[in-house]
Amino acid sequence: MDFIVAGVAKAIALLTSGDAATWTAVFATLKVSTCSMLLSVGAGLPCGFVLGYFDFKGKKHIRTILDTLLALPTVFIGLAVYAFISRQGPLGDLGLLFTLTGIAIGQTILAFPIVTAITAATIENIDHDLKLTLVSLGAGKRHIIATCLWEVRYGILAAAVMAYGRVLTEVGISMMVGGNIKYHTRTITTAIALETNKGLFADGIALGLVLITIAFIVNLSLSFLRKQ
Amino acid sequence: MTTKEPAYHLNDIRHYYGDTKVLEIDTLKIEESSITGLIGPNGSGKTTLLKLLAFAVKPTRGIILYKGRPEVPFSPAIRSKVTLLTQKPYLLKRTVFENVAYGLKIRKDKNRLEERVKNALLTVGLDFQKFAPRKWHELSGGEAQRVAMAARLILKPEVLLLDEPIASVDTESAGLIRDASLKARENWGATLVIASHDLQWLYSISDRQLSIFNGNIFSTGMENIITGPFEQGDDKIVVKKLDDGQIITLTAPEKKTGIAVIRKKSISIDLEKQADQSFLNQLSGQIASMLLEKKTGHIMATIYIHDLSFVLRLTPGQISSLDLYPGKKVILKFQSTDVEWI
Amino acid sequence: MNRKIVFPGILAVIVIIILAISAHAGNKSLMMATTTSTDNTGLLEYLMPHFEKQTGIAIKWTATGTGKALKLGQNCDVDVLLVHAPAAEKKYIESGYGKDRREIMYNDFVIIGPQSDPADVKGKSISDALSAIKNKQARFMSRGDDSGTHKKEKLLWKEADVPLPDKENWYVQTGQGMLATINMAQEKEGYTMTDRGTYIKYQSTKGGNAPLKVLVEKDGILLNQYSVLTLDPNNCPTAKHDLALEFSNWMASQTAQDLIKDFRLLGEKLFIPNAE
Numbered sequence: 001m002d003f004i005v006a007g008v009a010k011a012i013a014l015l016t017s018g019d020a021a022t023w024t025a026v027f028a029t030l031k032v033s034t035c036s037m038l039l040s041v042g043a044g045l046p047c048g049f050v051l052g053y054f055d056f057k058g059k060k061h062i063r064t065i066l067d068t069l070l071a072l073p074t075v076f077i078g079l080a081v082y083a084f085i086s087r088q089g090p091l092g093d094l095g096l097l098f099t100l101t102g103i104a105i106g107q108t109i110l111a112f113p114i115v116t117a118i119t120a121a122t123i124e125n126i127d128h129d130l131k132l133t134l135v136s137l138g139a140g141k142r143h144i145i146a147t148c149l150w151e152v153r154y155g156i157l158a159a160a161v162m163a164y165g166r167v168l169t170e171v172g173i174s175m176m177v178g179g180n181i182k183y184h185t186r187t188i189t190t191a192i193a194l195e196t197n198k199g200l201f202a203d204g205i206a207l208g209l210v211l212i213t214i215a216f217i218v219n220l221s222l223s224f225l226r227k228q
Numbered sequence: 229m230t231t232k233e234p235a236y237h238l239n240d241i242r243h244y245y246g247d248t249k250v251l252e253i254d255t256l257k258i259e260e261s262s263i264t265g266l267i268g269p270n271g272s273g274k275t276t277l278l279k280l281l282a283f284a285v286k287p288t289r290g291i292i293l294y295k296g297r298p299e300v301p302f303s304p305a306i307r308s309k310v311t312l313l314t315q316k317p318y319l320l321k322r323t324v325f326e327n328v329a330y331g332l333k334i335r336k337d338k339n340r341l342e343e344r345v346k347n348a349l350l351t352v353g354l355d356f357q358k359f360a361p362r363k364w365h366e367l368s369g370g371e372a373q374r375v376a377m378a379a380r381l382i383l384k385p386e387v388l389l390l391d392e393p394i395a396s397v398d399t400e401s402a403g404l405i406r407d408a409s410l411k412a413r414e415n416w417g418a419t420l421v422i423a424s425h426d427l428q429w430l431y432s433i434s435d436r437q438l439s440i441f442n443g444n445i446f447s448t449g450m451e452n453i454i455t456g457p458f459e460q461g462d463d464k465i466v467v468k469k470l471d472d473g474q475i476i477t478l479t480a481p482e483k484k485t486g487i488a489v490i491r492k493k494s495i496s497i498d499l500e501k502q503a504d505q506s507f508l509n510q511l512s513g514q515i516a517s518m519l520l521e522k523k524t525g526h527i528m529a530t531i532y533i534h535d536l537s538f539v540l541r542l543t544p545g546q547i548s549s550l551d552l553y554p555g556k557k558v559i560l561k562f563q564s565t566d567v568e569w570i
Numbered sequence: 571m572n573r574k575i576v577f578p579g580i581l582a583v584i585v586i587i588i589l590a591i592s593a594h595a596g597n598k599s600l601m602m603a604t605t606t607s608t609d610n611t612g613l614l615e616y617l618m619p620h621f622e623k624q625t626g627i628a629i630k631w632t633a634t635g636t637g638k639a640l641k642l643g644q645n646c647d648v649d650v651l652l653v654h655a656p657a658a659e660k661k662y663i664e665s666g667y668g669k670d671r672r673e674i675m676y677n678d679f680v681i682i683g684p685q686s687d688p689a690d691v692k693g694k695s696i697s698d699a700l701s702a703i704k705n706k707q708a709r710f711m712s713r714g715d716d717s718g719t720h721k722k723e724k725l726l727w728k729e730a731d732v733p734l735p736d737k738e739n740w741y742v743q744t745g746q747g748m749l750a751t752i753n754m755a756q757e758k759e760g761y762t763m764t765d766r767g768t769y770i771k772y773q774s775t776k777g778g779n780a781p782l783k784v785l786v787e788k789d790g791i792l793l794n795q796y797s798v799l800t801l802d803p804n805n806c807p808t809a810k811h812d813l814a815l816e817f818s819n820w821m822a823s824q825t826a827q828d829l830i831k832d833f834r835l836l837g838e839k840l841f842i843p844n845a846e
Contacts, residue, residue, distance in 0.1 A: 086645045086646075087645055087646035087806070087808065088645045088646065088647075092646075093808075097647050098601065098632060098647070129316065129318040131284070132279070132282070132284055132314055132318075133376075135283070135301070135302075135312075136282060136284070136310075136311040136312045136380060137308065137311070137331035137334070137379060137380070138308025138309075138331050138334060138335055138383065140302060140307065140334075141302060143334050147320070150321075151320060179632030179634075181630045181631065184630055197606075197747050197749060198610055198749040198750070198771075198775070199749050199750065199753040199772070199775055200775060
């Protein structure tokens with residue numbers, strides 16, 4: 001129990017002292033999670049829109065597959081990505097293993113189903129009168145799509161926030177694909193795993209608190225966007 | 229002299245939701261700049277018809293001609309020329325100004341935008357300074373519906389379709405919306421199709437009324453509907469028993485059952501029963517209301533026969549010769565054979 | 571309309587910038603796989619800056635279990651290995667994955683356990699100690715992860731003529747790193763086998779007075795040999811062989827060997843250099 005108290009003290013110390021190991025981990029975490037969140041939203045938004053807006057054969061099956069993807073453990077995704085970007089794998093020559101870019105790719109795969117599923121649900125819940133109104137005001141097909149997306153912007157923001165939370169806190173992919181290399185691919189979460197495994201629980205708590213602080217700041221700034 | 233093409237000409241329309249047929253119209257014409265009232269209960273297919281007229285949906289079968297040419301959704305000939313106002317006010321999640329300006333902005337028509345928005349809001353009785361910056365959730369139901377109306381009027385549409393426009397609004401807003409729709413026809417000859425339960429209003433402004441029931445259109449306006457259950461009588465006769473003991477006999481339908489329609493013109497009104505005749509229905513009832521149909525000068529009279537209501541179109545002469553007034557007890561007469569089954 | 575183009579445009583630019591920053595711009599860089607026990611002692615943190623300064627090679631390493639480290643080499647995901655599983659290393663070379671093996675340093679394994687020593691193993695030989703533990707059915711924590719340490723442990727059971735207690739209740743296979751396993755042993759008051767280096771590190775985390783003590787040591791068979799293993803170019807043509815050899819040579823150099831000798835934790839020597 002006392003390691004929790006020790007952890008709080010250590011968290012403050014780590015942050016204020018400008019400890020290089022901690023701060024490189026913080027920046028690494030911010031870099032990959034922001035990247036993967038933006039990429040997953042960029043890819044997931046249109047896919048979620050298509051899934052929610054149109055009716056087509058096999059829609060239910062795709063939905064089932066998507067929901068299953070939501071349950072993939074991060075270590076599994078990490079392993080799958082490793083298989084592709086390892087030297088032995090088809091994308092081996094790109095040299096993505098043990099890089100932040102590699103982690104970002106894995107995390108994008110993790111977040112993509114989340115964004116898609118939430119966007120699809122948001123679009124499906126759009127009031128039917130919206131399309132009627134837009135058609136009445138002379139909107140063409142492209143206007144309808146654009147305006148629909150803008151109307152549900154708060155739902156999409158929720159999807160982005162969820163995706164961000166998911167990638168910010170995952171360990172499996174960062175560990176497997178990044179290799180936890182100090183000053184390079186060590187993120188806060190892999191650092192926590194490391195310190196905890198070494199039995200340095202106070203350090204683990206400290207880094208955990210740093211992570212929570214970051215998540216809080218990010219969510220606080222996003223909250224200004226949700227004016228309603 | 230060239231005859232002008234009607235605004236709408238519907239042919240052999242059959243519309244389905246999934247496997248259910250919701251609309252069946254053999255033929256329907258709506259003249260340009262006319263005002264058509266649409267009367268019918270909820271679920272009768274009113275909204276579906278309006279959606280088809282708005283070209284928001286393509287009919288499952290059949291063709292709709294707009295000004296003589298077949299048109300489909302998103303066709304340039306009807307885009308922002310045909311507008312529909314929904315029953316519940318629906319606004320985009322933005323300011324009043326943005327809502328009203330939306331239609332113009334998307335067709336890149338930003339000339340004197342602020343002035344035009346101001347005028348549109350004025351038409352529905354909303355002050356620009358006060359309302360333009362308000363957000364969509366800062367309005368009452370009536371104010372929201374007026375904004376929605378303004379958003380459509382600003383486009384000077386050729387056709388204005390209104391689905392129960394005043395059903396969910398306060399009295400003041402109702403009046404403003406009614407006046408604004410009439411102005412549309414006055415100022416630029418808009419064609420109006422209005423679905424409403426406000427029969428008084430409809431009868432006072434519409435050139436004609438369409439009645440809709442179960443997806444069928446009766447262009448003679450509201451006809452009289454008798455629903456089941458019916459009992460099988462002697463062969464080829466069905467009977468409806470009313471709780472007050474009266475009996476209605478009708479020739480049996482071809483299909484096992486259906487809904488019976490008695491045309492207004494088949495029913496005569498009298499003060500006394502005549503001698504019994506087979507196949508003649510004579511039903512006692514009471515006049516409930518009498519409304520003036522402004523265009524023709526006829527009187528639409530509603531008579532209650534126990535809990536059924538019948539509508540008749542009467543001339544002022546009939547009214548005065550029989551000395552009819554709301555509350556008067558009357559007899560309605562029609563033949564058992566004067567029934568159409570749907 | 572405009573903001574709908576500008577906004578995603580800015581996002582795309584941000585993403586590209588971030589990704590570009592992440593992409594490494596390495597001149598001479600070397601990727602190594604090593605074991606968690608090596609990394610956890612802090613030796614590499616201490617040693618590698620010297621290597622970088624002297625050779626100008628930027629070295630990065632990932633610490634995993636021995637099995638995975640060997641696999642990474644086999645898959646050519648790294649350029650060089652620093653492991654401590656001699657039998658497996660020799661087989662590695664025979665299988666055509668490894669090329670040159672260079673012994674660099676050693677420490678020894680010890681059996682640690684609670685002060686109360688329920689199986690009374692203190693001072694015994696390793697074989698006698700393990701037999702005693704089995705007879706008493708005293709709790710024993712194993713790495714259970716096919717690491718260098720684990721392979722050694724399995725060898726010791728064999729030498730003691732005790733069949734591997736794989737399914738026994740008192741034999742706990744943690745599947746984790748050395749420090750984590752030691753902590754578990756402390757928690758459950760059990761015995762475990764660890765390299766001395768990690769034991770000293772464990773001591774240092776407990777402020778010098780840890781509950782588990784060294785009970786069995788200095789039996790010849792407890793030797794723990796660390797070696798640098800380069801990869802076979804035939805299996806990994808793209809691996810950086812020259813740099814790997816430079817690393818191997820440097821680790822055996824007088825400079826490195828002296829540095830290793832001087833590495834201390836809690837005043838104790840962790841490794842003994844033995845390169846030729």
